[in-house]
Each structure stands twice: as structure tokens, then as C-alpha cells.
Amino acid sequence: xxxxxxxxxxxEPPAALHDAMRYALLAGGKRVRPxxxxxxxxVSGGREAWAMAPAAAVEMVHTMSLxxxxxxxxxxxxxxxxxxxxxxxxxxxxxVLAGDALLALAFEHMASVDxxxxxxxxxxxxxxxxxxxxxLARCIGSEGxxxxxxxxxxxxxxxxxxxxxxxxxxxxxxxxxxxxxxVVIGAIIGGGSEEQIERLxxxxxxxxxxxxxxxxxxxxxxxxxxxxxxxGKDLASDKTTYPKLLGLEKSREFAEKLLSDAxxxxxxxxxxxxxxxLYLANYIAYRQN
Amino acid sequence: xxxxxxxxxxxEPPAALHDAMRYALLAGGKRVRPxxxxxxxxVSGGREAWAMAPAAAVEMVHTMSLxxxxxxxxxxxxxxxxxxxxxxxxxxxxxVLAGDALLALAFEHMASVDxxxxxxxxxxxxxxxxxxxxxLARCIGSEGxxxxxxxxxxxxxxxxxxxxxxxxxxxxxxxxxxxxxxVVIGAIIGGGSEEQIERLxxxxxxxxxxxxxxxxxxxxxxxxxxxxxxxGKDLASDKTTYPKLLGLEKSREFAEKLLSDAxxxxxxxxxxxxxxxLYLANYIAYRQN
Numbered sequence: 001x002x003x004x005x006x007x008x009x010x011x012e013p014p015a016a017l018h019d020a021m022r023y024a025l026l027a028g029g030k031r032v033r034p035x036x037x038x039x040x041x042x043v044s045g046g047r048e049a050w051a052m053a054p055a056a057a058v059e060m061v062h063t064m065s066l067x068x069x070x071x072x073x074x075x076x077x078x079x080x081x082x083x084x085x086x087x088x089x090x091x092x093x094x095x096v097l098a099g100d101a102l103l104a105l106a107f108e109h110m111a112s113v114d115x116x117x118x119x120x121x122x123x124x125x126x127x128x129x130x131x132x133x134x135x136l137a138r139c140i141g142s143e144g145x146x147x148x149x150x151x152x153x154x155x156x157x158x159x160x161x162x163x164x165x166x167x168x169x170x171x172x173x174x175x176x177x178x179x180x181x182x183v184v185i186g187a188i189i190g191g192g193s194e195e196q197i198e199r200l201x202x203x204x205x206x207x208x209x210x211x212x213x214x215x216x217x218x219x220x221x222x223x224x225x226x227x228x229x230x231x232g233k234d235l236a237s238d239k240t241t242y243p244k245l246l247g248l249e250k251s252r253e254f255a256e257k258l259l260s261d262a263x264x265x266x267x268x269x270x271x272x273x274x275x276x277x278l279y280l281a282n283y284i285a286y287r288q289n
Numbered sequence: 290x291x292x293x294x295x296x297x298x299x300x301e302p303p304a305a306l307h308d309a310m311r312y313a314l315l316a317g318g319k320r321v322r323p324x325x326x327x328x329x330x331x332v333s334g335g336r337e338a339w340a341m342a343p344a345a346a347v348e349m350v351h352t353m354s355l356x357x358x359x360x361x362x363x364x365x366x367x368x369x370x371x372x373x374x375x376x377x378x379x380x381x382x383x384x385v386l387a388g389d390a391l392l393a394l395a396f397e398h399m400a401s402v403d404x405x406x407x408x409x410x411x412x413x414x415x416x417x418x419x420x421x422x423x424x425l426a427r428c429i430g431s432e433g434x435x436x437x438x439x440x441x442x443x444x445x446x447x448x449x450x451x452x453x454x455x456x457x458x459x460x461x462x463x464x465x466x467x468x469x470x471x472v473v474i475g476a477i478i479g480g481g482s483e484e485q486i487e488r489l490x491x492x493x494x495x496x497x498x499x500x501x502x503x504x505x506x507x508x509x510x511x512x513x514x515x516x517x518x519x520x521g522k523d524l525a526s527d528k529t530t531y532p533k534l535l536g537l538e539k540s541r542e543f544a545e546k547l548l549s550d551a552x553x554x555x556x557x558x559x560x561x562x563x564x565x566x567l568y569l570a571n572y573i574a575y576r577q578n
Binding site: 008009013014016017018021064068071073074091092093094096097099100101102103104105106107108110111112113122123124126127129130131133134136137138140141142144145146147149150151153154 | 381389415440
């Protein structure tokens with residue numbers, strides 16, 4: 001949180017832009033992505049501090065995608081994390097631009113030479129940084145977040161039921177892609193072997209889908225107050241969700257399966273160092289909002 | 290142009306997104322930024338091919354800024370480069386998302402390991418790439434394009450005349466920042482010395498402001514057909530421009546001064562290798578649209 005707080009100056013001109021960026025970024029998210037990034041760095045042999053700038057970056061990308069998804073021309077959401085959304089407070093133009101600036105700031109953080117670990121050869125680290133930036137860039141565009149949002153928008157207008165593979169496409173892109181990138185970036189920066197990086201990528205894919213299945217379940221079973229956003233919105237707008245397609249019980253079983261798949265990938269890592277990733281998988285599975 | 294064409298797959302899902310990205314990217318821009326990037330790489334001792342991916346990236350960032358600036362909630366422009374703007378053709382949500390995806394794709398290109406020069410030590414090149422990515426990221430956000438657009442929007446609503454320093458702030462951020470980054474990235478990738486990079490940065494700042502002064506002059510003196518966009522729009526919307534603040538003659542003198550400042554920075558470079566940058570400065574000064 002303090003890294004994110006330090007990332008955007010308060011009040012400096014253009015003040016409206018910085019205020020909107022800070023408002024969206026510091027609205028009290030759960031910081032799951034930064035936590036995954038830091039934990040993956042440690043389990044791969046690095047130190048937490050090495051991944052602090054990338055951890056801030058993945059949260060900036062996440063925030064940017066929320067700000068743009070909430071826009072009137074997109075999902076038109078007024079409430080996010082229990083507060084008015086960015087465009088409601090600062091207007092639509094500033095919300096679009098704050099999202100753009102957050103995306104740029106994320107890459108600025110990724111490329112920040114000040115954050116190079118003092119105990120790693122800078123040339124070796126630079127190569128890891130370049131690879132990480134490639135991972136982050138890919139998970140945003142037409143293979144990631146944006147692609148998921150495009151297909152989600154297409155589906156929202158349609159009256160037919162979305163088939164399971166389509167729903168999975170949306171979630172893999174809208175949610176899992178950035179969770180995967182968060183983990184993989186941590187693993188790369190931490191100096192993990194190719195085998196470790198691939199195992200952590202599989203872990204991340206499972207918890208990425210898990211994250212969304214649990215989100216869908218919570219939307220059916222919790223109130224708006226508990227969630228900090230409009231509950232039942234998916235049902236009300238007749239949006240396809242896992243509970244709607246599979247029923248609540250089968251959705252829960254699917255979640256259990258994904259959780260055990262994720263845990264399996266951690267088996268060969270140092271137990272103590274893998275503990276935070278195990279904790280985060282359980283947290284994602286059993287969270288209440 | 291062929292690098293840009295190859296960068297975004299045609300028709301692949303999500304097709305609407307890729308089509309919109311291609312539509313905006315391949316609408317026939319003058320490619321001034323990529324040309325500057327390639328020329329700066331060569332004058333700094335590199336080969337043109339080394340900077341091809343960054344050259345494509347700076348054009349993607351430029352295109353993204355046009356797509357978002359043209360949105361109904363921003364400048365609300367229907368015509369760009371003689372064609373309907375992206376949101377007019379593909380709708381507002383896709384235009385926002387196509388911009389986001391282009392921004393991500395730019396960084397993907399910057400970080401593309403496939404584009405590493407075969408004849409440069411990869412570790413050395415990686416450090417240059419990281420530095421270049423920092424340059425690109427900074428020129429977009431709250432120190433660059435986005436900041437310029439925010440202040441521009443603030444001014445557009447106001448009835449008072451914009452003072453000259455404010456106008457310069459807008460142009461330095463909206464236009465000059467990315468031109469500067471294009472040149473500096475080329476110089477870094479080309480392996481230029483710190484002194485060369487700084488000299489080219491100064492060159493770029495002069496032509497950056499020159500670009501906008503000439504743009505303002507053309508808006509007053511040319512028709513829409515010649516420009517491929519709505520001419521006289523700045524006057525009609527009572528927007529502050531250099532001709533309005535300084536008069537047409539003084540604006541032309543200012544342009545001449547900026548051109549000679551830019552040329553001065555090229556004096557110590559190899560004459561043959563600096564020829565393209567000299568040509569581009571003249572082109573920016575004397576272009577007719």
C-alpha cells in the first residue's frame with residue numbers, strides 16, 4: 001500500500017488526473033495480485049524487495065482495467081469496493097485518462113532501474129525485467145484483459161445462454177491472465193528456473209479460474225453490503241455465471257478441484273517458502289467478499 | 290508500415306478488437322515518430338533494424354492517444370486522417386479497448402526479444418531496452434501525453450484566453466513528449482553516448498514544439514480536404530493557438546527559430562548519418578498537412 005501511495009504524487013498538476021489515479025488505486029483493494037507477485041518471487045529464490053515495483057505495477061494494471069470496465073460506455077458501474085467509481089467522482093474524460101496513465105505508470109515501475117536488487121548482476125536482472133514486461137504486456141491486450149472484456153461485452157448484449165467454453169474464455173482473459181502474469185513475473189524476477197516458472201504458471205491458471213468461480217458464487221450468496229459492490233448484478237442482468245450454468249453445488253465442486261490442482265503445483269517447492277502461495281490459494285477459495 | 294501490419298492479426302478473435310486496432314493503426318499516418326526513432330538509432334551508431342520494434346511501438350502509442358482523444362467524452366472528433374474515427378466505426382467501448390490494447394502492444398514490442406540485434410551483447414541490449422521502456426512509459430502518463438490532454442480539456446471549457454506558457458505546456462506534453470521519446474529511444478537502442486542522447490533530446494524538444502506550431506498554422510491556412518481533418522476547428526471552438534496568441538507572422542518566425550535550434554544540435558554528428566534527422570526537421574517545418 002505504501003508503494004502504491006508513493007507512486008502517484010498527491011495534488012501536483014495536473015491535480016485532477018493525479019487525484020483520480022490515487023482515488024482508484026488507493027480505494028482499498030485486496031492486493032491479491034501484488035501479494036502473489038511477491039510470494040512467487042520468494043518461492044523462486046528471490047527476496048520480496050526485488051519484486052516490489054512489479055507488484056505495484058500489476059495492481060496498477062488491475063486498477064486501470066476496473067476504471068475502464070466501469071465506464072458508462074462499458075459495464076456502467078457506479079459502485080466499486082463500496083465507493084463511487086472513478087468516472088462518477090471525476091467525470092468520464094478523466095477516468096479514461098487516469099486509466100491510460102495508470103497503465104503507463106505500471107510499465108514505468110516495471111522498468112524502474114532504482115528498484116534493481118543490489119545483490120544481482122544488473123545485466124542479468126535487466127534480461128529478467130525485459131521478459132517480465134513482455135509477460136505483463138501480453139496479459140493486457142488482445143490475449144488478455146482487453147480480449148476478455150470485449151467478449152464479455154458481446155455476451156452481455158446477447159439473449160442466448162453463454163456456453164461454458166465461452167464463459168471460461170472470458171474469465172481466463174478478464175481475470176486469470178493478470179493473476180498468471182503476477183505470479184510469473186514474480187517467478188522471473190526471483191530468478192526461478194524454467195521448470196519452476198512453468199509450475200507456478202499452472203498454479204496461477206488454476207487460482208485464476210478459481211478466483212472467478214468464487215466471485216460468481218459470492219454474487220449469488222452474498223449481499224451488496226458484504227461485497228462492497230452491487231450483488232446479484234450478474235443474475236439481474238441475466239449474465240451467465242458458473243452457478244447459473246452448473247448450479248451452486250457443482251460450482252463449489254469445481255472450485256475445490258481447481259484449489260487442489262493449484263496446491264499440487266506447489267508440492268515440489270520449499271515448504272516454508274511456498275507457504276504464502278498456499279495461503280493465497282486458500283484465501284481465494286474461501287474468501288467471503 | 291509492414292511492421293505495423295504484421296503486429297496485429299486480421300480477423301482473429303476477438304475480431305472486432307483486432308479490426309479496430311488495425312483500422313486505427315493502418316489509417317495512413319505520416320509515420321513521423323517511427324522515422325525519427327529509426328533515424329536516431331542510425332545517427333547514434335546503430336542499424337535501422339535494431340529500432341524497428343520500438344519504431345512500431347511509438348506509432349502504436351501515438352495511435353492510441355488519437356483514438357482516446359477523439360472519443361465523444363473527449364474532443365468528440367468524427368474525422369481523422371480523412372476517415373471516420375475509430376469510435377464512429379466500431380463504437381465507443383471497442384474504441385476505448387482498442388486504445389488500451391494498442392498501448393499494451395507497444396510495450397510488448399518494446400520488450401520483444403525476437404527483435405534483439407544479433408550483433409550486440411544481449412545483456413547490454415537488455416539494459417538499453419529497459420531504459421527505453423522507461424522513456425516510453427514516462428512520455429505517456431502524467432508527465433506526458435495524458436497530462437497534456439487533461440490540461441487541454443480544462444482549457445477547452447474555459448472562456449478566458451490561455452496564456453502562452455499554458456499553451457506551451459499542452460503542446461510539450463501532448464505532442465513533443467512522444468516525439469522526444471521516439472528520438473531518445475532510437476538513440477538509446479542505437480548505443481549512443483550520454484552526450485549524444487542529450488543532444489538528440491534537445492533536437493527532439495525543438496522539433497516537438499515546431500510540430501505543433503506548424504499544426505496550428507496549417508489549421509488557419511489550409512482547408513479540411515487538404516488536412517484530412519476538420520480545418521479551422523481550433524478557431525471555431527475558440528481554442529487558443531499560436532497564430533491566435535502571436536499572430537501568423539510571429540508564429541512563422543517562432544517556427545523558424547525552433548527549426549534552427551534543432552539543426553544546431555545535429556552539427557557535431559556524422560553528416561551523412563544525420564541527414565535523415567535533418568530531412569525530418571525540414572519536413573516537419575515545411576509540411577503542407
